[in-house]
Amino acid sequence: MSVGIEHFLTVGALLFCLGLAIALSKRNAIGVLMGVELMLNAVNLTLITFSRFAVSERPITGQAFAVFIITVAAAEAAVALALAVSVYRNRETVDVDQLNLLRS
Amino acid sequence: MDGFGVTVAFWILAAVTLVAGGGVMVSRNLLHAVLFLILSFIGVAGFFVLLSAEFIAMAQVIIYVGAITVLILFAVLLTPRASRDNSETVWALPGMLLAVCLAAIFLFVVHDTQWKTVTDAPLLTTQDLGHALLGTWVLPFEIASVLLTAALVGAIMLTRSAEEEAEDALA
Amino acid sequence: MLFLEAAPASAPTIDEAILWAIMLCPLVAWGLIAIYVRKIPVAAGYLAILGVGAACVLSYVTLFNVMDADGGIAIHSHEWFSAGDLVVNLGVRVDGLTAVMLVVVTTVAFLVQVYSTGYMQGDAGYGRYFAHMCLFTVSMLGLVLADNLFQMFIFWELVGLCSYLLIGFWFHKPSAAAAAKKAFIVTRIGDLGLLAALLLVWTRAGTFDVTAIQEWATSGEPEGYIVTLFALGLFAGAAGKSAQFPLHVWLPDAMEGPTPVSALIHAATMVAAGVYLVARFFPVFEASHDAAQFVAWIGAITALVAATIALVQTDVKRVLAYSTISQLGYMMLALGTFGYVAAIFHLFTHAFFKALLFLGSGSVNHATNTFDMRQMGGLKKYMPVTYWTFIIGSLSLAGIFPLAGFWSKDEILLDAWRHDRALWAIGLSVAFMTAFYMFRAIFLTFHGEYKGGQPVDHHDEDSHFHGDPAHPHESPWAMKGPLIVLSVPAIAAGWLAYDHLFKDFIEAALPHAESHGSTFEIGIAISSSVVAVAGIGAAWAVYMKRWVTSESIRATFAPFAIIFENKYYLDRIYEDLFVRTIFHRGWNALLQANDRYVVDGIVNGSGRLAREASSRLRVIQTGQVQSYGLGIVAGVIIIAVAVITANPL
Amino acid sequence: MELSLLVFLPAAAAGVILLLPRSMEQHSRWVALGVSVAMLALSIQMFFAFDLNKDGYQYVVDKKWVEIGQFELRYILGVDGLSMPLLLLTTCLTVVSVLVSFSITLRPRAYFASLLILASSVVGVFVALDFMLFFLFWELELFPMYLLISVWGSGRKEYSAMKFVLYTIAGSAFMLIGILVLAFAGDTFDIRLLSAEGRIADPLIPLGWVFFFLFVGFAVKLPIVPLHTWLPDAHGDAPTAVSVMLAGVLLKMGGYGLIRMCVTMMPDVAQDWDVWFAAIGAISVLYGAFLTLRQTDLKRLIAYSSVSHMGLVLLGIGALGNTGLVGATYQMLAHGLVTGLMFVMVGLLYERTHTREIARLGGLARQMPLIASGMVFAGFASLGLPALAGFIGEITVFLGTFQKYEWAVLMSIFGVVLSAGYILWMLQRVVFGPVKHEWDGVTDQRHWWEHTVVIGLVALVVLLGVYPDLMTEMIEPAIDSIVLRIEA
């Protein structure tokens, strides 16, 4: 029994969709953020898989991409949390269900 | 990739990663969810090792586990206990259904494809990565640095309290 | 132009300029009155008389000229405008028919203008009146002179306009305004037929020229039904103008206009235009026996219907109006029985004596301020001139030998006799009724005791009546003069029938003159005379001697009387049933509802629909962030599924 | 060069008017009058200098303008026998509408500027020979119209103005597609080239659809039933001058477009469709006439009668023969003058009585004999009395179409009776009848410009009624070339 590209991609896809499900279903903004981080991780996993398996002149590309994604994820998380704090100051909650001043 | 060890490692890592991910989903408490998240991140890092991307694995551990989750933990701890609820919204069910559909599509195309792959793992060292980052992708690299600065500045401004701002305005 | 050669070699030698001048004289008068002298009434009157008088003189010049040429035809045509294949000419045509009509129109018009200077004295619209009269004369002359159908149509409509303006002359009277409108619209319904005929003839024959159309119709080239349709179209127009059943309803109402107007337009000239039109295209009717038959029967019915209604009228002018309709029916009857000459001859004589009668009634009105015979009586001693001229006119109309009416009516009855005995019988009964109602009118108006007339309403600022109805008096010379002059032809015009003088002259206008035999038969003459005398006698018995009271006659024939008094309910059917109920409240209201609720409803509704959709769609914008995320993911899935389904891997 | 001047002079004058200081705002009317008279003079000069013996367009200006992708839009102006009379009509009615607006006191600068821009754009529509330039002018006319109706109008003016604009935009939306497809198929926007035989080959969508799209755009303007409901609203609520322009000129843009674009560029389709033209035309004639009979507001009444009369234009076009087309063109001219006169009369009436309710009016012939005479004249002109302009157009359309569609014409001639009905009934209720003392104070003697306008229009209506050759001589050659194209 051998493990091929499909296996890794499958894990990546499943993790991605799991992250998506979390992001779409959690009430707490920070929970949503966690889902997004999982999705990004899944993307990284996919990239590294391709970097390992894909026919390419520059296989390092995938790894480089992953580095950038990690960086951006960090920045995004920071801003997200800052915004969450800002919302919390105004509304005393980070519950996205409560964020409905802007609608219809 | 052949070999029993690899196979076992794959399945274990897959199980850890996905189950931990599921844990994030089902945890009612945000703190538990964060812990599951860390576990899942570590699982992914394990995959990176398995795929011979050791530097990325390390970065994953340091940045994700070390920085991001700590940030999240801070945020969780800064908010009162009432906000640590990690329950679902009314949109949970359709959200999950859609995620399942999307997964089905992804899996379908992934398995439908005849992959052309290299048999041997390319020899990629951290040095190669360094050359790539400072060679071909020097521009994104610089952009990333600007991006981090901007995010920092922005995050600081957003989180400053009213008193600080009043102080600032006086200056 | 092609058919110009068809003109006989012995064409009149008259200058074309004279023909145009006949039209131009009153036109210039009209223009001057309209632009300059509206405010100087006296000048307007004299200017109008001058203009029409000049036209009258020129008409006689033309008549003698044509007589010299034995009724030959002269045509002068010029291109007016062209639009693509359509080329419209403007021209004049002179033949016997035209010349007779010219003389009739200008003579009567001249006398009526003179009369009007008296009758209309002091009216606020004195200048306007003469302007309209001039314009009418122009139009009528244009119609008579026209050498093609298009031009005829133009003047035909202008005549209608003038009729409208003159009927509605006292526009502040609601009845006058309504009558004017009614006259125009009803005649326009007839004009539809004329218009259709115009379209048909141009499409099929490619010409408007009278001569060419006559040749086309008789050439046998077009299918019979086309000719019949054309003829019926022409007749529809004629029926409108000449007040033939069932389009006659406007004429009695038209009596709302000033009486001289009634005399000129609604007795002598315009209403005769229909007869003229049919006569002008007589060969077309000859070519289509169906159409001719139709014309004859419509004429007969009109004559009968109008005569019966005239029996029960109480307004002297309306008696005359129905009498006019009845006589026009006679003329049509003659044309339908191919009595071309008889019809024109009757038109000719009728113009004079009917104008005389109308002017006489105007004179009576001038004295009593009313037309209602029930308020008159015994006027004989106050107004002898009016009385005697009225008697002459009535006798002529009744067809008493040897007055003008006798000759012309006799010819018509003769033609009817030869053609269809039923028509003859109707004609004869109408002759009886004519004599009866005319003398009924005379006895009621001039004999017996004076009943006081209509008191003057001094609060009515529009009234220009300046006599005293309580003490009637004879009219001034301006009015008496024309009455006297008109009684001359009313007596003597019939003698032209002697020696076929009139007949030969008129028939020259037809492309192929056919003789219908003798124009006099003693049997017919005697029968009609007997009937006429009987009518007079009956009227004498009822209204003078009162052997039988009119009330008892009415009671005996109650159903008929009611129908006659209600004018066969035609007005009610037209106005209340058709126009008001079916048309205005029904069909039009339906269309308006359609416009408002369906057409505009769709327009506004689509707007409302968009707003509604917009409001409904707002619901999806819940403000909940994850529902937006769901949207994104759902979008991805739907697109993926759609693309893969549409274009399988 | 003259054409450019004619198009841009009023626009420039509008700019000048807008720049006038407030203290001089009452002078804006004199500027507008001066410019419109100058336009009229120029167009009259052009009319008489027009060479009747030459084929094709005259006074052509042709300059490079904008490039879109592979091909270019050009600035081409020119007139032929079809557009020259309409151009003259436009300049003529511009003077009229400036004159009837002389008493405007509400924001005169903006008003006259809008009026002049309107004139500019309408002139542009009639002289543009580049399809996109045509479309531009076509759209440009919206703003001034919108402003004029919604600011200086009455009643539900905003609703009406919006309805007008949306209808037009909807129509021109379709038109734009048609233009683009045609231009793509013919590889040019030049109307002259597009009209040439064999130029439009292999369009993206069937040519029938292109035709339909263009037709919708023009039909809204014409307007035909059932795209007409904007017209009564717009007329009902517009100020007098705008009604004059709207009925007199703007509706003609639809008929002009139909002849110049639809029929000339796609004669084959037109021949498949002409029966629909005839049918819709006949229906419009009758429907408009029937509805006119129900109107209680004078201006709405005239508006519906316009629907009826413009149906005749469509009927004439449906004949696709030279007589019918000349008739349609003539009918446009006549209707422009006659309805313009009608609206002027109603406007004068309204200025004095401040009502357009037919039921409230009556007996005005006593108090205002001149205006009453004008109304009667206009009424008879409108019902197609011979010797007046309307008759020639009407009868020519009937004659031209009868050869081809007898039934349509036989339907339409009922409009003749109906028009007599509504006009005379209106006159009976408004001008005639007993004097109403409510209107005792009113007088028809007021300003010189009112008389000038009325007399001028009356003279023109009579002139066109008795001397049709003045126009037909010019129209005929242009129509002949179109008919040649149809028959080819």
Added chain:
Amino acid sequence: MNSLDVVGPQLAVLVAAGLVLLLDSLVPQQRRLLPVVALLGLIVSALWTTSWVGRGDYQFLFDGTLALDKYSVFFYYVFAGITATVVLASIDWVNREGRGQGEYYALVLTVCSGLMFLAASRDLITIFLALELSSIPQYILAGWGKDSKSSEAGLKYLLLGAIASSLLLYGMALIYGITGTTLLPEIAAAIKADGETYRGLLIVATILLIAGFGFKMAVVPFQMWVPDVYQGAPTPVAAFLSVGSKAAAFAVVIRIFFEGLDADFLSDDWSMIFAVLAAASMTLGNVMAIVQTDIKRMLGYSSVAQAGNFMIGLAAISVAGNEFTLGASAILLFVAAYAFTNLGAFVGVIAISQRIGSDQIKDYAGMWKRSPVLALAVAFCLISLTGIPPTVGFWAKLYIFNAGIRADLVWLVLIGVLNSVVAGYYYLSVARQMFMGDAEEDKKFRASPSITMALGAATIGVIVFGIIPMPLMSAAQDAAEIFAR
């Protein structure tokens, strides 16, 4: 070639951002200078770009990850102009809000540099980074206001943006997996070589890219954030979002799809997707805009509809030969036109709502009497948005419909023109409100000089290019020429 020279325009902007930050902290009493410095940076950037045009030395640098060509130059100008207008329009608001002024301008400038990078990059990694460089500061800016609406808008924008960029990243990862590269020309070559075998995967990847960028472009069904964020975000930021990020998204989408994914077997699919999305966006955006009462929200929906219009150009690819670039040049023209027009509208909204303190359309009644020039300028912008001549919006619509027709997309153009009618209704309703409505108060007012300048620039652009569209058109055609094949 000095590589610093190549990124000069971006560098100038970023240096200005740094200077603004420094100036703010070192010389806090001279805050009035901050926007001036920012504007100077933008001017320098534009001058630098101009020097490039002068040299005409177009090339690819950084191993082909960055392109300096006519296309990017076009967008450099557009973004510099947009940012300058936004800076001008922000001055009043920033002064009033009182929260870190230097930081605000620095972030705006950072976004600008990100947008510029986005337009110029031809490598997926660079594109991603540039996208984030423009997005993350925008999230912050959207939440910059102190009220809860603003922070709600910021958080919503960020959460959805993160999800969208994750989808985008997954798509990019798949493309990388299929082709083994992230450089667009190489991707194109690889797909043309043996892309057919990966068709399913490529389609999914394409759809994910569309989703990711569609979010930025604000097309259905990725548009739902738009009205909420526009309404909640500070108005200058909303203006920036509506114009800047949309333009950049289209810039990069054109580059990716026309340069990287233009293989025939693929382009048929995505042009059809774009066509359907275009139709949906136009219709939904317009229909939903009808009943809006808040002008910013209305402009949000309208921007969705406008994105649909843009997209006709994307769908119009299926023509071979020279016409290939017609769709691209149409979008470029539309981008420029839309920049003028929508910025003008938003700046007008800023000017008006600052005075009347409301974003409700009904409160715009009688603006014509209170501030005629302002009302006229806004009206012109609204007319241009409707696409009625003589405004630049007309030419943009004409051009894009023309492209659609040429690509045999008559049905789409038909939907487009019909939507113009609906759009006309609600745009003109606002104009009507301003001109015909009765003001509750008729106190006259004037906009501040900076806003007047911004609005003036935008409106003059709208009118001048409406009358003389040729320069803009030829610029767009030039820029799109790089895609000619």
